[in-house]
Amino acid sequence: MSTHVVAFAGEGGGEGPLSWGQIDIWVKMAAFGQALAMGGTRPLPEGATVEDVEDELRYLMSRYQTFRTRLAFDADGWPSQVVHERGEIGLEVVDAGDEDPAEVAAAVEARFRDSDWDHAAEWPVRMAVIRHDGRPVHATLIVSHITMDGAGAALMMQESAGRSTESVSGALPLEQARKQATPAVRRQHEAAMRHWEGHLRAIPVPAVRPSRDPRSPRHWTGLFRSAALPGALRAAAGREGLDSAPALLAAFAMAFARIAGPAVVPLRLTVGNRFRPGLAGTVCPVSQAGLCVVDTTGDFPQVLRRAHGAALAAYKHAYYDRRDLDRMLAAVAAERGPEVLLDVSLNDRRGGAGQDAAAPERSSFEWLSAADGESSAFFLNVDGSDEAVAITLYLDSHFMAPDDAEALLWAMEDIALQSAAN
Known part of the structure; x- marks a missing residue:
């Protein structure tokens, strides 16, 4: 392995406090004890050179201020x-030698994700090119x-693919x-x-049934795929x-x-916040959680209408300083019990950042x-399109038994199909 030094220069510099989006991510990173790294590995086209990948890295570092941001600590x-x-x-330039270059790239990606990140001393970006027989075949970012x-x-990948030279917006x-x-x-906050x-002082405290199967390792990741769910959701909602x-x-x-039991469910929706003035088109963290309280009593059309209104309220109120929120949540939990702070999240990424x-x-x-380590109690990422969805589940088995979590995903599809048929 060798390292090629890539110089970069871009517009804008300075020092200041973190933005609310950065604060939100930093609090999560600190809680989970990891950088929650993003990215992956892609194959390179025939004829690609190491210089091509250097140019890509230079472009990213020059264009995006957050890529050339380090942290200072008080x-x-x-x-x-x-x-x-x-x-x-x-x-990094890594020669696969006699090994499978795809496996070498996967190992590089795992090392990049899992190695400690020093946000004060290094850039928050790691990139490598993997060669086979002297030819670059994979790039990992x-x-x-x-x-x-x-x-x-998603915006960064789009701009990078076309090497956009338009001014950065937002x-x-x-x-x-x-x-x-x-x-x-501050009034929005x-x-x-x-x-x-x-909401948290008014709702019934969620009485979630205890996990029937707390496991070790504790945290489980699952994947539900469905071609039936998108059409059923459209049909039920269209009415x-x-x-x-x-x-x-x-x-x-x-x-x-x-x-799980509770009829009134306080969910945390991931809200992109790019509908707010000045945030569209910006490559930085601005997404935050919005509290969405859904009363599930009644038939599907009734719950759907309530969910729609609750989601709009959640979107409106998902822009805040996370530190103040955490202090307030701690005060509410001290009075009503920690069960009121249900750690259940839904991130609907269809048509946006998620993959088809x-x-x-x-x-x-x-x-x-x-695996063990810190994680959410119950978190769903929903990716896909009008044809199919892929729902990734992140589960704390001490919160809900894995079999029950799987049954919940099948129940989602069943509820949608029945509602579409009625």
């Missing part, structure tokens, strides 16, 4: 951001989550942080706090003049109530991996 260990206008970064969220990643984190200190934006606190997003939410909430799902012949579920 005496209490809290970070601020330092954006550099220029610098150098290493590109892994970035810390502090650089961007899923929607930002407020970047330094500017966002300045605006977030102004009275107008205060409204979000009222939304969260008001109410809505799209499939609230239908997915309603089906999930009803399935959760069926399997290949249509399976029939619906299927499989467990992909299990």
Whole structure:
């Protein structure tokens, strides 16, 4: 292995506090003890050179301020951001030798993801090119989550593929942080706090059935694939003049109530926030969780209409300083019990940052991996299109038995199909 030094220079630099999106990601990274790294490995076209990959890395570092941002820490260990206008970064060049280059690339990707990240001393970007018989065949790019969220990643890939030279649009984190200190934006924050606190003090405390099967390793990842679910959601939602997003939410909430117990379900929706002024087209983290309380009593059309209204309220109130939210949540939990803070999340990435799902012949579920360490209690990423969905489940088996979590996903599909047929 060798390292090629790539110099870069871009517009904009300076120091300042983290933006709300960066704060949100940093709190999660600290809680999970990892960089929550994003990215992956792709094959290179015939004739690609190491210089081509160097040019790509230079483009990324020059264009995106968050790629050339390091963190500085105060005496209490809290970070601020330092954006550099220029610098150098290493590109690893790895020769596969007699090994399978795809396996070598996978090992490089795993090393990039799992090695400790020093956000003060290194760039939040790791890239390598893997050669076979002297020819570059794979490129691996892994970035810390502090650089961007899923929607930002989708935009970055689109711009990078075309080497866009248009001016970067949207407020970047330094500017966002300045605006977030102004009275107008602080009022949005205060409204979000009222939304969260008001719901969490008013709802019945969720009585979730205890896990029947707490396992070791504790945290499980599974994948549900369905070609039937998208059409059923569209059909059920269309009768109410809505799209499939609230239908997915309603089906999930009803399935959760069926399997776990509580009729009123406080879910955390991942909200992209790029509909807010100045945030469209920006490659940085701006997504945050919105609290969405869904009453699942009644038939599907009733729950669907409630879910639609609850989702709109969640979207409106998903822009805030995470530190204040956490303090408020701790106060509510101290009074009502920690059970009121249900750690159940839904991230509907269809048509956005998520990947299209290949249509399976029939619906299927499989467990992909299990590991210890910190993770969410129950988190769904939903990817796909009008033809098929792929739902990735991240589960704490001490929160819900894996068999029950699998049954919940099948129940989602069953609820949607029955609602579409009625």
